[in-house]
Amino acid sequence: LSAQLEMSSEVFDCIVIGAGIQGSCTAYHLAKNKQKTLLLEQFVLPHSRGSSHGQTRVIRKTYEEDFYIQMMHESYELWAQLEREAGVELYRRTGLLVMGPENGKGFSRLKATMQRHKIPTVFLEKQEFSQHIPNVNLADGNGALIDTTAGVLYADRALRAVQRLFQSFGGVIKDGEKVIDIRPGAEVTVTTGSGVYSGRSLVITAGPWANTLLTHTGLQLPLKVVKINVCYWKEKIPGTYSVGQSFPCFIEMEPKEGEYDIYGLPSNEYPGLMKVCYHMGSETEPDERDKQTDRGDIDILVRYVTRCLPGLVPVPAVVESCMYTVTPDHNFVLDSHPTYGNIIIGAGFSGHGFKFGPIIGKLLSQLALGQVPSYDLSPFRIQRFQSHARSSL
Ligand SMILES: Cc1cc2nc3c(=O)[nH]c(=O)nc-3n(C[C@H](O)[C@H](O)[C@H](O)COP(=O)(O)OP(=O)(O)OC[C@H]3O[C@@H](n4cnc5c(N)ncnc54)[C@H](O)[C@@H]3O)c2cc1C
Numbered sequence: 486l487s488a489q490l491e492m493s494s495e496v497f498d499c500i501v502i503g504a505g506i507q508g509s510c511t512a513y514h515l516a517k518n519k520q521k522t523l524l525l526e527q528f529v530l531p532h533s534r535g536s537s538h539g540q541t542r543v544i545r546k547t548y549e550e551d552f553y554i555q556m557m558h559e560s561y562e563l564w565a566q567l568e569r570e571a572g573v574e575l576y577r578r579t580g581l582l583v584m585g586p587e588n589g590k591g592f593s594r595l596k597a598t599m600q601r602h603k604i605p606t607v608f609l610e611k612q613e614f615s616q617h618i619p620n621v622n623l624a625d626g627n628g629a630l631i632d633t634t635a636g637v638l639y640a641d642r643a644l645r646a647v648q649r650l651f652q653s654f655g656g657v658i659k660d661g662e663k664v665i666d667i668r669p670g671a672e673v674t675v676t677t678g679s680g681v682y683s684g685r686s687l688v689i690t691a692g693p694w695a696n697t698l699l700t701h702t703g704l705q706l707p708l709k710v711v712k713i714n715v716c717y718w719k720e721k722i723p724g725t726y727s728v729g730q731s732f733p734c735f736i737e738m739e740p741k742e743g744e745y746d747i748y749g750l751p752s753n754e755y756p757g758l759m760k761v762c763y764h765m766g767s768e769t770e771p772d773e774r775d776k777q778t779d780r781g782d783i784d785i786l787v788r789y790v791t792r793c794l795p796g797l798v799p800v801p802a803v804v805e806s807c808m809y810t811v812t813p814d815h816n817f818v819l820d821s822h823p824t825y826g827n828i829i830i831g832a833g834f835s836g837h838g839f840k841f842g843p844i845i846g847k848l849l850s851q852l853a854l855g856q857v858p859s860y861d862l863s864p865f866r867i868q869r870f871q872s873h874a875r876s877s878l
């Protein structure tokens with residue numbers, strides 16, 4: 486068999502494993518910087534088995550942490566640049582409505598951060614809420630604000646555009662090639678089902694499969710993979726919550742129905758259906774995703790839709806599947822390997838990484854090139870997990 490393997494004699498400047506949004510954006514930045522780059526993907530592209538598929542994602546600056554807001558300023562610029570380079574629309578501005586307990590820690594912190602960073606925000610008083618946002622019930626004691634710069638990213642379209650641009654800069658994509666071995670060294674050797682490749686540096690952006698690949702490098706991260714039921718709900722009157730009616734995306738912080746946020750996007754990609762999801766799911770093996778049939782999150786959503794979104798039929802009409810790879814603090818992992826400096830890791834995007842794709846790609850490419858990253862990456866270091874045994878998840 487080994488004689489049949491393609492023994493690549495050329496050495497790449499960099500090999501990227503995983504063609505989700507993070508790996509594709511990293512490969513794009515590397516190729517644009519004239520690095521000879523190979524992007525390896527286990528499945529035939531496009532596929533819907535990881536975390537980056539589906540039509541839409543929320544983009545927002547609405548974060549409690551300063552470091553995410555700072556990165557999002559540049560990420561918006563980089564998305565706009567990608568739109569220009571690819572000649573396609575990737576972003577649609579809708580605004581983002583955030584509702585949460587007025588005096589709760591999360592909502593107060595969010596409000597303060599938005600004001601401090603001067604993000605264009607409208608604060609809605611209880612009495613004017615229904616005039617601005619019809620067909621939504623604001624819970625007693627909840628405050629509401631709108632980040633007017635937020636919107637929707639066309640995810641599938643964005644992924645294709647970034648991969649195409651990467652190829653236009655001379656990058657090589659090999660899909661349907663699962664990496665089965667990694668040999669660290671000054672030149673890292675990567676073996677797939679049909680080839681052996683070497684690179685001066687390696688970036689691992691394998692989404693839910695991060696720990697499977699990291700096994701080959703003697704490292705395990707405290708990551709929990711969960712299956713998300715992506716629920717679409719039918720509008721009783723078509724268009725009630727539609728992007729055409731200027732209905733915004735929304736996040737309900739600390740909902741009465743569950744421990745985690747509930748969020749939604751205006752009806753758009755499937756006319757007459759609005760996407761409303763729970764920001765957590767049940768643990769799964771990435772290769773056996775659909776063995777996970779827990780519907781506890783859907784029960785939470787049914788109660789929420791009944792209480793807050795009276796214009797929707799409170800039974801999901803369409804349920805798609807996606808996975809989150811969650812770290813204990815829900816912050817990303819952006820770091821070099823603790824033992825092998827030329828192996829770079831982007832992982833644990835915890836269900837909120839898509840909007841950061843272009844800036845994460847830039848940061849991971851800087852790490853791969855041995856450059857000083859343009860943001861302080863201390864919130865994303867592997868070292869922060871030292872006190873976390875895997876079992877503490
Ligand atoms: C339902 C849902 C809603 C979300 N909503 C938002 C949102 O509104 N806004 C937002 O910003 N983010 C959101 N996110 C999060 C965002 O989509 C993810 O953070 C992001 O897609 C993660 O990308 P990734 O490249 O790390 O992972 P992935 O897309 O999973 O990519 C990893 C790739 O690596 C490949 N791979 C793995 N192992 C190997 C191997 N051995 N050999 C070769 N290839 C391999 C996989 O096949 C896969 O293609 C959401 C996620 C989900 C699931």
Ligand SMILES: O=C(O)[C@@H]1CCCCN1
Nearest residue numbers: 543736748764836837838
């Ligand atoms: O990243 C986001 O914006 C979405 C909505 C909120 C929860 C996480 N996923």
